[in-house]
Amino acid sequence: MTPPAPQASPHTSAPPGIELFCPACGYSLRGIDSELCPECGFKVDRSAAAVSRIPWEHRRRLGWARAYWRTMWMSTRVVAGDVVRPVNYRDARRFQLITVLIASFPLAALAALPLPANLFAAIGGTLSGWPIVVPPGWAIDLGLPLLAGVGVGALPVAIVLYLLATSGVASYFFHPPHLSVVQQNRAIALSYYACAPLVLLILPALIAWVYLGLHVYRPGWENRVFLIDATMNLLMAILPVVTVLMMWFASLGMLRHATACSTARLFAMAIVLPVAWVVLAGLILVALPWVVGFAMIVVWSLQ
Numbered sequence: 687m688t689p690p691a692p693q694a695s696p697h698t699s700a701p702p703g704i705e706l707f708c709p710a711c712g713y714s715l716r717g718i719d720s721e722l723c724p725e726c727g728f729k730v731d732r733s734a735a736a737v738s739r740i741p742w743e744h745r746r747r748l749g750w751a752r753a754y755w756r757t758m759w760m761s762t763r764v765v766a767g768d769v770v771r772p773v774n775y776r777d778a779r780r781f782q783l784i785t786v787l788i789a790s791f792p793l794a795a796l797a798a799l800p801l802p803a804n805l806f807a808a809i810g811g812t813l814s815g816w817p818i819v820v821p822p823g824w825a826i827d828l829g830l831p832l833l834a835g836v837g838v839g840a841l842p843v844a845i846v847l848y849l850l851a852t853s854g855v856a857s858y859f860f861h862p863p864h865l866s867v868v869q870q871n872r873a874i875a876l877s878y879y880a881c882a883p884l885v886l887l888i889l890p891a892l893i894a895w896v897y898l899g900l901h902v903y904r905p906g907w908e909n910r911v912f913l914i915d916a917t918m919n920l921l922m923a924i925l926p927v928v929t930v931l932m933m934w935f936a937s938l939g940m941l942r943h944a945t946a947c948s949t950a951r952l953f954a955m956a957i958v959l960p961v962a963w964v965v966l967a968g969l970i971l972v973a974l975p976w977v978v979g980f981a982m983i984v985v986w987s988l989q
Contacts, residue, residue, distance in 0.1 A: 707770035758882040766943030778875040789884040792891030794842035835979030848970040853881035856937040883932035890925040
């Protein structure tokens with residue numbers, strides 16, 4: 687979920703007529719020829735103020751990999767400070783897309799992996815030995831389309847779409863009315879750089895791959911190395927939570943430093959953002975595979 691594209695997309699170079707702002711106080715320098723900011727007296731280097739400091743916008747010179755990792759490790763305050771400089775909206779969206787693809791690939795591949803036939807035997811005996819509660823009829827009717835949707839491969843696609851949505855929903859808060867249209871557009875573009883912590887999701891996904899492989903091909907290993915088993919389970923539980931918290935804090939920090947917004951707006955996003963992520967999880971990770979599965983069941987029933 688993302689707002690409409692900005693009205694103008696500044697470039698990383700300094701095209702004629704670009705609106706500049708004082709790097710110290712954010713005052714608009716439109717129509718001002720003096721090197722000194724009339725608001726705070728800061729001496730403005732116009733050539734430097736017209737070029738973004740975000741490495742990702744200079745990836746053709748730095749190289750894509752180096753520019754990406756440098757941008758990912760930049761502090762939120764530094765990235766948000768570029769609201770007074772030109773920010774390329776398309777570059778920001780491209781950074782978001784690449785981050786989502788990196789984060790979602792191991793997860794999507796894991797979700798698409800057919801479960802081996804000996805999985806249940808490897809992790810706890812046969813299914814007959816498990817306490818199984820037969821759900822009511824309505825639960826089966828609701829669950830079958832979901833299982834069908836997962837079975838036909840809807841879940842990996844849903845994971846990618848979910849990460850795209852969650853990394854873009856915060857941008858709706860990045861256009862407070864006290865900012866000019868140019869600054870609002872730049873702030874919206876900067877909001878997409880707050881998705882950088884999503885890359886950490888590859889860690890629990892890779893651990894899950896190792897964990898699954900050990901259970902399938904080395905049954906009973908957890909009894910011999912209990913400490914490693916417990917550590918892997920703990921990491922798979924904690925790392926996604928850490929990732930969510932880091933992205934939450936990054937989005938709040940970006941909003942605060944890029945827009946100098948009111949405490950009320952900051953507090954509102956702090957509350958609404960996690961709620962939106964949960965709602966999107968229901969709509970995309972659950973409802974989407976269910977709809978796909980229901981459609982497949984209808985098609986199969988007609989054959």
